[in-house]
Amino acid sequence: MAHPNAPLNQVVQQYLDYLAYNKRYSPHTINAYARDMQRLIETLEDQGHRTWADAQADTIRDAMVTARKTHLAPKSIQRILSSWRSFFTYLLQQNLVKLNPVNGIRAPKSPRKLPNSLDPDQISQVLNATIASDDPMAMRDKAMLELTYSCGLRLAELASLNVFDIDLTDASLIVTGKGNKTRQLPIGRQAIVALKLWLQQRGQLKCYDANALFINHRGQRMGLRGIQMRMANMAAAHGQHIHPHMLRHSFASHLLQSSGDLRAVQELLGHSNISTTQVYTHLDYQHLAKVYDKAHPRAQEKTPLKEKPNHD
Structure with missing residues (x-):
């Protein structure tokens, strides 16, 4: 000592x-x-x-x-x-000091980085791509993409989904999010179509996890890294860069742009605090600002030069 x-x-x-x-x-x-x-x-x-x-x-x-x-x-x-x-x-x-002088001193907050998102056309370019009917893994990948964007799922939430969590008749699912909290979410029409096609293929594959909604070629539940890689590869094949979190952000920003209902977006995302959801209001403002700059006649006009004062 x-x-x-x-x-x-x-x-x-x-x-x-x-x-x-x-x-x-x-x-x-x-x-x-x-x-x-x-x-x-x-x-x-x-x-x-x-x-x-x-x-x-x-x-x-x-x-x-x-x-x-x-x-x-x-x-x-x-x-x-x-x-x-x-x-x-x-x-x-070690009894070398009598107090901790760092306690009570706060570091400056990091500026909040706005999440990356895609516009609807970029997402549609990938989701509307033709999938080979004899490739079950491609059908699975499309179903994962459609479901993530349709419901704004976190990567871990998508990976943990079980077959019995999906209700195709009611077009809804039960998802377990952070803090082991569950929430019920509606599923969009295109995601329902993609899920039905995947479930038909899944029933014909060897499956060592009877509950897992999404399985890999070995019949085991898809892992987080595997989902990320498959989504990235599918998007790259159509000239886009997509990862699960980007789809979740896109879901939130597109929904907020259309509805303006921050509380509803909070519930759908599973945020316990609305301040977490409010970051999307900044994305919404950025979208509106771009629309304004592009469309408003006064936004594009050049400021006229001020007349020089006449000293004569």
Whole structure:
């Protein structure tokens, strides 16, 4: 155990050894911690501190101000604060400090990135493509695409679907989402057609999982990675880039553009908090802005040059 007055570097090395030998962290993770600790050492030394007990909340806040001035990304600052907080927790356990100066200090929030989505024509280009009637896997892939876009499913929700979750007569399905919460969703007409064709083919295949709605060529339930790859390949064959989450985002934005009913979209997506769904209002605004710029006669007019003042 290091002495409370031990050099800063010595205590850090002890901590890194602890992470390597006790926590079994990977060399890559250890290197990341080492860089964060070096930044912390420089912060303390710049303020004339010689021991870790000298570090106070103001020390950490000043370091955050400096990080922002150097245009460090919010995610990087969040990671650094997390590293420092873990380090001071370790120092508390070793009785080298009496408080954790990082506690209570919040990192800047990362700007919320708007989800990527496709326009209806791009999706139709893939979904309306002719599928070979003698290729059951292609029929399965189309059914997965249609169902994901029709219901706005998460990838994990799609993969976990069972045959008995689908009610073709009622054109609905029961899906289990995050937090083990279930919700009932309507299924669109085209998705129903695709599902019926796939279920006919599925009944003729070897199946080692009687419940799984979507199975692979070995008769086992489709995995997450397998679904992603099959969707990507099908889309690429028609000049598009599609992944399950993009279909979910497209479902939400297209529905909101048509209905304007944020609450309904929230229920369909299975969001527990409407603030999560509100990101699609930004997508909706972007869509409206593009329509305005393209269609409104005043949006395209060039601003006339101001007349020069007459000083005569």
